[in-house]
Amino acid sequence: MPKVLNGAAIAAAIKQEVAEEVKKLAAQGVRPGLAAVLVGHVPASEIYVKSKVQTCAELGLNSDLITPPDTVTTEEMLDLVHSLNDRDDIDGILVQLPLPKQVEAKVLLDAVDPSKDVDGFHPVNAGRLQAGRPALAPCTPAGIIEILKRSGLPIAGQHAVVVGRSDIVGKPAAMLLLHENATVTICHSKTRALGAVTREADILVAAIGRPGFITPEMVKPGATIIDVGINRIETREDFDRFFKGNEKREAAFAKRGSVIVGDVHPAAFEVSGAYTPVPGGVGLLTIAMLMSNTVRAAELAT
Ligand SMILES: NC(=O)c1ccc[n+]([C@@H]2O[C@H](COP(=O)([O-])OP(=O)(O)OC[C@H]3O[C@@H](n4cnc5c(N)ncnc54)[C@H](OP(=O)(O)O)[C@@H]3O)[C@@H](O)[C@H]2O)c1
Numbered sequence: 001m002p003k004v005l006n007g008a009a010i011a012a013a014i015k016q017e018v019a020e021e022v023k024k025l026a027a028q029g030v031r032p033g034l035a036a037v038l039v040g041h042v043p044a045s046e047i048y049v050k051s052k053v054q055t056c057a058e059l060g061l062n063s064d065l066i067t068p069p070d071t072v073t074t075e076e077m078l079d080l081v082h083s084l085n086d087r088d089d090i091d092g093i094l095v096q097l098p099l100p101k102q103v104e105a106k107v108l109l110d111a112v113d114p115s116k117d118v119d120g121f122h123p124v125n126a127g128r129l130q131a132g133r134p135a136l137a138p139c140t141p142a143g144i145i146e147i148l149k150r151s152g153l154p155i156a157g158q159h160a161v162v163v164g165r166s167d168i169v170g171k172p173a174a175m176l177l178l179h180e181n182a183t184v185t186i187c188h189s190k191t192r193a194l195g196a197v198t199r200e201a202d203i204l205v206a207a208i209g210r211p212g213f214i215t216p217e218m219v220k221p222g223a224t225i226i227d228v229g230i231n232r233i234e235t236r237e238d239f240d241r242f243f244k245g246n247e248k249r250e251a252a253f254a255k256r257g258s259v260i261v262g263d264v265h266p267a268a269f270e271v272s273g274a275y276t277p278v279p280g281g282v283g284l285l286t287i288a289m290l291m292s293n294t295v296r297a298a299e300l301a302t
Contacts, residue, residue, distance in 0.1 A: 003151075003274040005226075007284035010150050011143075014288040015059055021295050022060040025302075032298035033062035034092040034118065034290075035084045039077075039103070040070025045096045052094065055287050061294060062089065074104045078111050085113040091301055092118030092294035115300060118293040121168060129175050136293050141173035143285025144205060144226050145180060147276060153203075153224055156181035161198050163187045163214070163263075164207030169228055173205055194218070212242050212265035222273040228282050229263025242266055 022032060034056055038049045049065065056063035066080065077099075084093045093116045099105045109117075114124035120138035128135035148155055160182035164170035170186065178184045187197055195218040198204055203224045206214050211231035219225065233239060234257060242261050243249040253259050262278030269275040276282050 002269055002272045005147050005151050005224075005274055005276045005281060007147065007276060007281040010147055011284040011288040013150065014146060014285070014292060015055070018288070018291045018295050019059045021299075025295070025298060026060065028302070030298060030302050031060070031062050031089075032091045032295050033064065033089045034094060034294045035064045035066060035087075035090045037066045037068070037077075037080065037084075037093070037095045039068050039072055039096070039099055042098065045098070049094075049096050052287055052290060055291055056294075059291055061291065064090065070100045072100070073102065074107060077103055077108050081108060081111045085111075085116060090116065091298040092116055092290075094119055094290065116297055118290055118297055119168075120172065120293065126167065126172070129172060132179060136297060137176060138168055138172045139286045139289035139293060140169050140228060140282060141176050142289045142293075143282055144173050144228070145176050146285060146289070147226065147282065148180075148203070148224070151274065153274060155203070157183070158202040159183045159185070159200055160203040160205065161185045161187060161201035162205040162207065163191075163194070163198065164205075164209070164228070166207065169207040170205075173207065173228075177203070177205075206263035208263040210263055211238065211261045212263070214264040214268050216265065216268045216271045219268050219271045221271050223271075225264055225269060225272045225275040226282060227262035227264040227276050227278050229261070229278060230283060231261050231263070232258050233261055234258045 036049050036052055038045060053063045053065050084090050093112050109121050112122055114122045117125050117136055120136045125135045129137055160177040162170050162174045165186050165188045174184045174186045185197060187194055198218040199220050201220060201223050205226045207228040211233055239253050249259055260279050
């Protein structure tokens, strides 16, 4: 039976450690602070940001939720970011994506002080990560490494295949795996014979954004699968493709009219040695790592 890598338990352990670190900093008169910028009313973003602010409170961090209207301009957002860069009580700045079309996201993310870039998206942090220097690493990829390490799964010498090369997941995940001495292959939409490459993986990271894309024949028996994907499926046809006969999911689908599936077909998990479920896997690590990055930024600033 494959081992289920429990994201909830690992995230809880990290948050516990962060809370202890926050207590130590409090004794020195330091309280880490996160500014969360949420533009307009994107329901998924509202849920994510609410959860981030709530976790700050649980762990003893300060948070400041700033909610510009969806008519905000790039210039107004730049003024806001500059003011947050200047604030001593703010150690981390989080600009929730996506932003409205008129706001130039890259210009804005580049304006965040790299030492407060707790999402790890700034080119300075991307460069530092690549160069193997201390950096604030993007939260989801950092969470992947924590899952592997804390589950006692070897990384050094393993062949890690990362499917996806986005700046926020695929590339940094590959870089972090490389720094842990994995032999890393990065795949993308132009990769030929993808299945033949993924079948070579001891650690297979799927960050594609396509529901159930990785099928059982693409997985080496016994491999570790890290499924980063979060895809909502809403039709009966899609549901049956992934979850036919799964009573728990059937009940959730009947209740909500949708369910979440990762980038890995559930049948592919059966071939693996260990896997992160969706939901309940990588996704839960992202907020824990954001908290960890904010405390780290505060420590570096003191
Ligand atoms: N768990 C979390 O907290 C968390 C955080 C972030 C993202 N996610 C989820 O992770 C997934 C990936 O996110 P992302 O932001 O990295 O997505 P993205 O920016 O859309 O990147 C997707 C990557 O997948 C590759 N790809 C697309 N179709 C492919 C195919 N047929 N064969 C091989 N590669 C293919 C793309 O290749 P090209 O570069 O060639 O186009 C691209 O590099 C999404 O489901 C997202 O919702 C989860």
